[in-house]
Amino acid sequence: xxxxxxxxxxxxxxxxxxxxxxxxxxxxxxxxxxTVFCASTYAALVLAAAFIMLFFIMxxxxxxxxxxxxxxxxxxxxxxxxxxxxFVQGGTLYVSCGFLQISEAGxxxxxxxxxxxxxxxxxxxxxxxxxxxxxxxxxFERLLNPLRRIGFPAHEFAMIMGIALRFLPQFxxxxxxxxxxxxxxxxxxxxxxxxGGLRFxxxxxxxxxxxxxxxxxxxxxxxxxxxxxxxxxRSRLNPLQFTSLDTYAVIALALxxxxxxxxxxxx
Amino acid sequence: xxxxxxxxxxxxxxxxxxxxxxxxxxxxEKQPAWGNTPEEHWALQDISFTLxxxxxxxxxxxxxxxxxxxxxxxxxLLHPSSGCVRVGGIDISSKGAAAQARCDVGLVFQYPEHQLxxxxxxxxxxxxxxxxxxxxxxxxxxxxxxMEAVELDFEALRDKSPFALSGGQQRRVAFAGVLAMRxxxxxxxxxxxxxxxxxxxxxxDLISTLHETEGLTxxxxxHDMDDLARLCNRILVLNTGKVFALGTPxxxxxxxxxxxxxxLDVPNAQRLAEELALQGVDVVPxxxxxxxxxxxxxxxxxxxxxx
Amino acid sequence: xxxxxxVEFTYDGTSxxxxxxxxxxxxxxxxxxxxxxxxxxxxxxxxxxxLLVPDRGTATVLGHRTDDAANTYFIRSNAxxxxxxxxDQLVxxxxxxxxxxxxxxxxxxxxxxxxxxxxxxxxxxxxxxEKKETAALSGGQKQRVAIAGVLAMKxxxxxLDEASAMLDPRGRKGxxxxxxxxxxxxxxxxxxxxxxxxxxxxxxxxxxxEGRIVLEGSPEEVLTQVDLLESLALDIxxxxxxxxxxxxxxxxxxxxVEEHEAVNAIVSLLxxxxxxxxxxxxxxxxxxxxxx
Numbered sequence: 114x115x116x117x118x119x120x121x122x123x124x125x126x127x128x129x130x131x132x133x134x135x136x137x138x139x140x141x142x143x144x145x146x147x148t149v150f151c152a153s154t155y156a157a158l159v160l161a162a163a164f165i166m167l168f169f170i171m172x173x174x175x176x177x178x179x180x181x182x183x184x185x186x187x188x189x190x191x192x193x194x195x196x197x198x199x200f201v202q203g204g205t206l207y208v209s210c211g212f213l214q215i216s217e218a219g220x221x222x223x224x225x226x227x228x229x230x231x232x233x234x235x236x237x238x239x240x241x242x243x244x245x246x247x248x249x250x251x252x253f254e255r256l257l258n259p260l261r262r263i264g265f266p267a268h269e270f271a272m273i274m275g276i277a278l279r280f281l282p283q284f285x286x287x288x289x290x291x292x293x294x295x296x297x298x299x300x301x302x303x304x305x306x307x308x309g310g311l312r313f314x315x316x317x318x319x320x321x322x323x324x325x326x327x328x329x330x331x332x333x334x335x336x337x338x339x340x341x342x343x344x345x346x347r348s349r350l351n352p353l354q355f356t357s358l359d360t361y362a363v364i365a366l367a368l369x370x371x372x373x374x375x376x377x378x379x380x
Numbered sequence: 381x382x383x384x385x386x387x388x389x390x391x392x393x394x395x396x397x398x399x400x401x402x403x404x405x406x407x408x409e410k411q412p413a414w415g416n417t418p419e420e421h422w423a424l425q426d427i428s429f430t431l432x433x434x435x436x437x438x439x440x441x442x443x444x445x446x447x448x449x450x451x452x453x454x455x456x457l458l459h460p461s462s463g464c465v466r467v468g469g470i471d472i473s474s475k476g477a478a479a480q481a482r483c484d485v486g487l488v489f490q491y492p493e494h495q496l497x498x499x500x501x502x503x504x505x506x507x508x509x510x511x512x513x514x515x516x517x518x519x520x521x522x523x524x525x526x527m528e529a530v531e532l533d534f535e536a537l538r539d540k541s542p543f544a545l546s547g548g549q550q551r552r553v554a555f556a557g558v559l560a561m562r563x564x565x566x567x568x569x570x571x572x573x574x575x576x577x578x579x580x581x582x583x584x585d586l587i588s589t590l591h592e593t594e595g596l597t598x599x600x601x602x603h604d605m606d607d608l609a610r611l612c613n614r615i616l617v618l619n620t621g622k623v624f625a626l627g628t629p630x631x632x633x634x635x636x637x638x639x640x641x642x643x644l645d646v647p648n649a650q651r652l653a654e655e656l657a658l659q660g661v662d663v664v665p666x667x668x669x670x671x672x673x674x675x676x677x678x679x680x681x682x683x684x685x686x687x
Numbered sequence: 688x689x690x691x692x693x694v695e696f697t698y699d700g701t702s703x704x705x706x707x708x709x710x711x712x713x714x715x716x717x718x719x720x721x722x723x724x725x726x727x728x729x730x731x732x733x734x735x736x737x738l739l740v741p742d743r744g745t746a747t748v749l750g751h752r753t754d755d756a757a758n759t760y761f762i763r764s765n766a767x768x769x770x771x772x773x774x775d776q777l778v779x780x781x782x783x784x785x786x787x788x789x790x791x792x793x794x795x796x797x798x799x800x801x802x803x804x805x806x807x808x809x810x811x812x813x814x815x816x817e818k819k820e821t822a823a824l825s826g827g828q829k830q831r832v833a834i835a836g837v838l839a840m841k842x843x844x845x846x847l848d849e850a851s852a853m854l855d856p857r858g859r860k861g862x863x864x865x866x867x868x869x870x871x872x873x874x875x876x877x878x879x880x881x882x883x884x885x886x887x888x889x890x891x892x893x894x895x896x897e898g899r900i901v902l903e904g905s906p907e908e909v910l911t912q913v914d915l916l917e918s919l920a921l922d923i924x925x926x927x928x929x930x931x932x933x934x935x936x937x938x939x940x941x942x943x944v945e946e947h948e949a950v951n952a953i954v955s956l957l958x959x960x961x962x963x964x965x966x967x968x969x970x971x972x973x974x975x976x977x978x979x
Contacts, residue, residue: 247780279780282822287494293457294495297487298557299479299511309511316507319497323543331775338736338768339789339836340760346794350787350804443825443855548724574853576724576881578920603855643857648925652946659954672925676932682957683938 122182124242129358130172131243135252137359138244144366145236148373149229157377158228164369165235172243182242183234190230197223250274255353261344268344280328284321291320382431382454382485382565382597387463389424389449423449425621427463431599433564436591438608438629439601441618442643447601450618451567454599455485483512486563490570492554496542501527501553504542508561519560526560529590548579559590565597566590572607584611609633609647609669617644630668649675688714688844688875689735689766693744695898696730704730706898707744714843717866717876719886719906722895723920728879731895732848735877736766749843764793766844767837771852773829782808782824782832783817789840807835811865827858831865844875851882863888883924886910887944894919911942 125131130138145165152158169179203218240249254271261267295316302310424446431437441447452458453465456478464471472481489495498504505526509519527534530552537545542553558566571587572580588611591598602608608615609629617625617632619642625632633639633646636654645651649670653663656679663670663678670678689712696705704727712718722728733739734746737753749765751758767789770776779785786804795803808814811831821832830850837845847866851859863885870876878885886892892909894902896919902909910916910924913931917923923931926949933940933953940956943949 245781247784275780276778279778279821282820283774290489291495293452294487294489294492295507296457297455297482297489298508298561299482300507301479301511312507312510316495316497320495323496324494328772328775331770331772332778334733334738335768335770335776335833336778336788337738338763338770339840340763340792341788342760342792347791348794348797348800349791350784350797350800352797442857576920577922578723645856649929652926652929652950655946655950656953659950661954661957672929672932676929676936679933679953679957680936680938686957 122241123245124174124178124182126173126243128171128173128243130168130239132356132358133243133362134353134355134359135244135248136256136353137355137362138240139249139252139256141362141366142236142240144370145239146233148370149232149236151370151374151377152229152232153377154380155225156380157373158225158232160376161369161373162228162232164373165232165239168239169235172239174239174242179235179238179242182238183231186234187231190227190234193230194223194227197226246278247275250278251349251351251353268347272344276332280325283328284324287324288317288321291317381433381466381468383464383466383469384427384429384453385464385466387424387427387453387460387465388422389446389453389458389461390422392421422621424453424460427623429616429623429626431565431597433597434595435597435614436612437597437599438612438615439599439618440603440605440608440615440644441624444620445618446621447618448569449621451487451569451599451601454565454567455487456481457487483561484563485565485567486558486561487567488555488558488569488571490573491551492558493542493547493550496550496554499541500539501532501542501545502538504553505557505560508557512561522560522562523556526556529559529594530556530586532556548575548582551575551583563596565599567599567601569601570603571600572602572604587611605633605645605647606649609650610671617642628668630665633669648672688712688716688749689877690747691734691741691744692747694731694734694741694746695743696727696734696739696741698730704898705734705741708895708898708900710893710900712875712877715870715873715875717870717878717888717890719878719880719889719892720895721881721886721892721909721921722879723881725897726895726919727898728895729848732768732846732877732879735844735846736768737762738768760793764789764840765842766846767840767842768846768848769830769833769837769850771849773826773833773853776833776836777821777829780820780822781817782813782819782821785821785832786835786839789836793840803839803841804835807839808832810838810869811835812861825858826854827861830854830858830862834862834865838869842874844877845869846877846879848879849881850878851880851885881922883910883922887924894921906944907942910944 133141148164149158149161152161169176198215198219199213201219201222202214202216204221205217206214207217207220208215244252250271253274254267257265257267257270295313300313300316302313427450439447439450449458453460454467456465456467456472459465459473459478464473466472467481467485470477470481472478496504498507502523505523506519509522514522524534527537532549532552537549537553542550545553568587572583575583584607587598587600590596600608600611612629614627615625615629615632616623617639624642629647633650636646636651639646646654647669649672653665653670653675656663661679661682663675663682665674665678689710691708691710694705694708694710695703697703708731710731720728720731730739734741734753735748737748737759740746740754746753748762751762753762777785778788783804786807787800790800790803804817805814808816811834813828813831813835816832821829824832834845845866851862854862859882866876866878867888878889880886887906887910889906892902892904892906893900894909894916901919902912902915911927913923913927924944926943926946930940930942930949938956940949940952943952
């Protein structure tokens with residue numbers, strides 16, 4: 114069966130970036146995004162782009178794969194660009210056609226913001242390409258752990274995310290079957306949209322809900338049978354550990370942030 | 381009548397929903413150049429057969445041999461990558477023809493109770509007829525008939541939530557939902573999967589009755605060779621997407637070792653007869669394939685002879 | 688190992704699903720519990736690992752009472768359970784994480800966790816599968832991962848609640864092979880099923896009907912009681928059906944549950960002198976002379 118194209122699906126490789134602690138990568142992604150936001154000039158943006166490209170090369174991710182991983186979201190960039198082109202006014206007027214007005218400022222703004230958005234997407238996808246969803250969940254749990262003292266259920270949150278991720282392909286498969294079954298009974302979106310269309314939609318979503326409940330019931334028994342009792346006293350198969358690699362990464366990220374911000378201020 | 385003519389199918393070359401302008405080179409590489417796709421990517425290879433009206437047709441094969449893919453071609457859910465599927469003489473590769481085919485060819489998936497969704501049993505069974513655009517009177521008639529056909533009490537269950545029923549009842553409701561469309565062909569994907577022995581026997585009886593009394597063409601995918609041998613006029617055996625054997629149960633199960641090589645087995649009585657034959661006790665079945673009765677008869681005859 | 692004395696249980700307070708069950712399973716036994724739909728077999732299974740607790744009577748597992756909450760984790764880690772739906776037991780996307788789930792819950796130290804995962808996967812024939820995704824497995828493989836997840840807790844008892852019901856024949860065979868191998872290493876196995884081939888493998892068979900054990904004994908004793916089994920809407924093993932059909936036709940063959948036993952019995956009854964001997968004894972002089 115064909116795989117669905119998921120944004121930034123994990124791309125396994127033997128690289129220093131892959132080997133980093135996922136917490137470093139999670140926080141590093143935030144740092145990357147902050148950096149891109151601080152790049153308020155083209156010069157700074159180019160520098161930020163260079164850093165990101167460097168990270169991609171270090172992560173041994175082919176350009177084609179990087180491009181493919183953000184492909185599903187490039188429509189956001191397009192929409193942003195269009196919005197800027199049509200709604201930001203200033204400078205020389207290029208096109209004036211009734212309500213439609215395209216001016217220099219609009220085009221400049223569109224170009225800059227699109228470039229920045231693309232960089233953000235690349236930065237985010239670097240995380241998901243080099244870190245398995247499970248590791249990201251683990252990182253979340255460890256980072257949010259201190260919040261347990263104020264009552265935030267970090268462990269439960271991570272457990273829910275982990276189970277949800279595990280069931281994603283399962284539900285994808287089940288929804289395919291449910292869809293096929295309802296189409297086999299003549300279900301279709303064409304025809305009366307209000308009655309027929311809604312009914313068709315219900316025929317596909319309700320069975321998935323029912324299935325989720327069914328799975329949940331037995332799954333909870335199975336978890337109980339394996340002595341699950343929440344986060345207290347649990348050990349971990351692959352405990353997260355910082356290494357010297359993470360220290361270098363932090364230094365690299367600090368350098369990146371500093372240099373990009375400086376460039377933005379100076380150029 | 382359903383006709384398969386040199387049908388090939390691969391999931392890789394299926395038209396995807398990806399926007400063409402976003403298609404990257406990396407996806408192009410995966411597209412098979414015609415004829416160059418390595419064998420593993422073909423879910424179905426060169427499938428040709430004709431299903432006659434009123435036949436009870438069995439489909440067997442190891443998991444992953446292409447059974448599900450094959451049956452989804454029969455009602456137009458999937459279209460061949462090459463080759464042609466005709467239902468009643470009409471090529472069903474066009475959207476309109478496929479939609480029409482689904483009224484004539486009913487498909488019941490595995491664990492069909494997992495597709496129930498409506499607030500009441502009535503509404504769920506009505507889904508098919510309503511999609512066909514039938515008048516509410518005609519739909520009502522068909523719903524009642526369908527419920528009766530699956531031996532469910534219409535009045536008692538019509539307003540109940542399908543989720544409040546037992547597993548066996550749910551499956552019957554799902555079945556009724558397909559029958560309410562009055563298909564002339566019924567395709568069943570492992571209809572008794574997961575049922576206990578009593579429910580199993582009941583359900584198979586139901587299918588058998590529908591086949592005989594209504595004259596429906598039935599296609600049944602199953603892992604149980606005894607069921608297939610007992611019920612089917614012909615059996616198609618698939619192996620890694622190709623036709624391994626097609627014929628009457630006697631023809632298909634004649635070669636025990638060959639069948640076992642592809643991960644299946646012959647019906648129990650036949651297998652036992654083979655075991656006995658290996659020990660020198662050859663009992664010839666009266667009509668090609670052994671049943672418990674024929675085997676017992678044959679053995680009894682030999683026993684009486686030796687006296 | 689497992690001692691149930693007059694166990695009664697109800698879900699809703701009115702109708703009793705278990706009506707006085709007496710069950711005793713010895714260390715290292717392979718027992719099978721047969722029962723029709725509604726007989727209470729799944730409910731009974733859940734009492735063995737303290738998922739449910741009797742309303743009346745006592746259930747003792749490995750010397751510990753199930754109704755004492757202090758015993759719960761001891762019992763559940765020693766009486767591991769595999770359920771019917773392969774998909775409803777796996778909690779992690781990667782196999783190694785799922786297998787480690789049980790011992791992680793028990794707080795087993797990280798160094799030991801890795802060994803347990805590797806050993807458990809080897810025991811079910813899935814060595815090297817650690818980094819594979821659970822979603823990519825067949826039903827039979829998923830069930831074996833589920834068993835590995837239980838084995839990683841190092842239990843003494845393995846409970847299989849209709850674990851093969853949703854598998855194809857190949858998956859079922861793989862599962863049974865794992866069970867036989869585990870039994871050979873001394874594991875106590877309790878198999879809830881309605882498949883006769885599985886019941887035939889057991890040391891002892893119990894038949895449950897309406898919350899009570901109505902029949903108990905070796906597979907030969909239990910599975911040949913055709914009339915009783917039929918009245919309980921249970922299936923009959925194929926070989927038993929054949930033996931009965933032969934008996935109906937006047938052939939004095941005994942009731943056999945195992946296939947090769949039945950074959951041997953039939954062959955020796957028919958007594959073919961001019962056939963290579965195989966399992967049978969060569970004919971005596973009188974027999975050959977009598978034929979001449």
